[in-house]
Amino acid sequence: MLYTEVSPAAKRQALRDGLASRRLLQLPGAFNPLSARLIEEKGFDGVYISGAVISADLGLPDIGLTTLTEVATRSRQISRMTALPTLVDADTGFGEPMNVARTVQELEDAGVAGLHIEDQVNPKRCGHLDGKAVVDVGTATQRIRAAVAARRDPALLILARTDIRALDGVPAAIDRARSLIDAGADAIFPEAMATLDEFAAVRAAVDVPILANMTEFGRSALFTTRQLADVGVNLVIYPVTLLRSAMGAAEATLDVIRADGTQEAAVETMQTRERLYELLDYSGYNTFDTSVYNFAVPSIHSGTKE
Ligand SMILES: C[C@](O)(C(=O)O)[C@H](CC(=O)O)C(=O)O
Numbered sequence: 001m002l003y004t005e006v007s008p009a010a011k012r013q014a015l016r017d018g019l020a021s022r023r024l025l026q027l028p029g030a031f032n033p034l035s036a037r038l039i040e041e042k043g044f045d046g047v048y049i050s051g052a053v054i055s056a057d058l059g060l061p062d063i064g065l066t067t068l069t070e071v072a073t074r075s076r077q078i079s080r081m082t083a084l085p086t087l088v089d090a091d092t093g094f095g096e097p098m099n100v101a102r103t104v105q106e107l108e109d110a111g112v113a114g115l116h117i118e119d120q121v122n123p124k125r126c127g128h129l130d131g132k133a134v135v136d137v138g139t140a141t142q143r144i145r146a147a148v149a150a151r152r153d154p155a156l157l158i159l160a161r162t163d164i165r166a167l168d169g170v171p172a173a174i175d176r177a178r179s180l181i182d183a184g185a186d187a188i189f190p191e192a193m194a195t196l197d198e199f200a201a202v203r204a205a206v207d208v209p210i211l212a213n214m215t216e217f218g219r220s221a222l223f224t225t226r227q228l229a230d231v232g233v234n235l236v237i238y239p240v241t242l243l244r245s246a247m248g249a250a251e252a253t254l255d256v257i258r259a260d261g262t263q264e265a266a267v268e269t270m271q272t273r274e275r276l277y278e279l280l281d282y283s284g285y286n287t288f289d290t291s292v293y294n295f296a297v298p299s300i301h302s303g304t305k306e
């Protein structure tokens with residue numbers, strides 16, 4: 001009922017413990033707070049909060065147009081909804097190193113368990129597109145040093161993402177990763193790795209956890225958890241997967257309504273009213289007021305029969 005009782009501190013510890021276990025942790029991206037609860041119910045290890053999803057949700061391309069306030073608000077809304085640790089995409093940190101410091105504190109206050117800061121120049125773009133540019137190593141490490149110095153909870157996980165592989169190749173990504181770790185990064189997100197061998201090369205070069213981005217229609221094939229675990233990846237995100245699925249389903253339903261003059265043919269694929277209420281723990285609200293949940297919910301076609 002209401003929001004999770006698990007504190008941000010406990011979630012950060014859970015993420016640290018998960019990484020220490022050496023098990024591959026899976027974090028699907030929540031496209032809204034409610035989907036975070038679904039991710040938790042299905043037994044995942046954490047919830048990813050994607051910059052691409054926040055942008056798309058606002059009808060914007062993922063080129064650094066969202067503000068820290070928007071990302072922090074979404075982070076708080078999603079984090080409070082789940083007992084799982086959340087990992088948020090802080091893009092380039094929203095400005096200069098001093099802004100990066102403020103970003104870290106705002107996101108920490110929003111209750112996330114971790115965040116990643118990348119080394120792209122602004123305006124940034126999706127890591128799986130052409131035409132990216134990265135800042136020099138001095139600027140990239142300054143961002144990470146500022147982030148690490150700003151966190152008040154030492155358990156907050158700070159991942160450094162490097163986008164350099166697409167420009168200068170894997171050896172450059174390894175060099176950059178080492179510098180970012182020297183600057184204090186807890187973990188590395190090597191963006192747009194093309195093959196499992198490339199992940200293995202990064203794994204062999206660094207001692208900290210590494211993250212794989214299994215975004216669809218990108219540069220990496222969609223490797224399985226077994227494949228990723230075998231090359232020593234520690235975290236895998238499915239950042240935009242649920243948004244793409246939900247939008248695909250929404251489009252199909254709109255087509256059904258246009259074609260048939262009713263949504264009837266699409267109802268079978270919908271989440272039922274009963275399932276929605278279960279996910280919301282509707283009945284739990286009777287703790288406050290027994291009139292809240294004193295009705296029966298028809299389990300089929302609940303939309304049309306009430
Ligand atoms: C992980 C990512 O940074 C995100 O914002 O979710 C994106 C995902 C995507 O655009 O598919 C990325 O740059 O890879």
Ligand SMILES: [Mg+2]
Nearest residue numbers: 050051052089
């Ligand atoms: Mg992003």
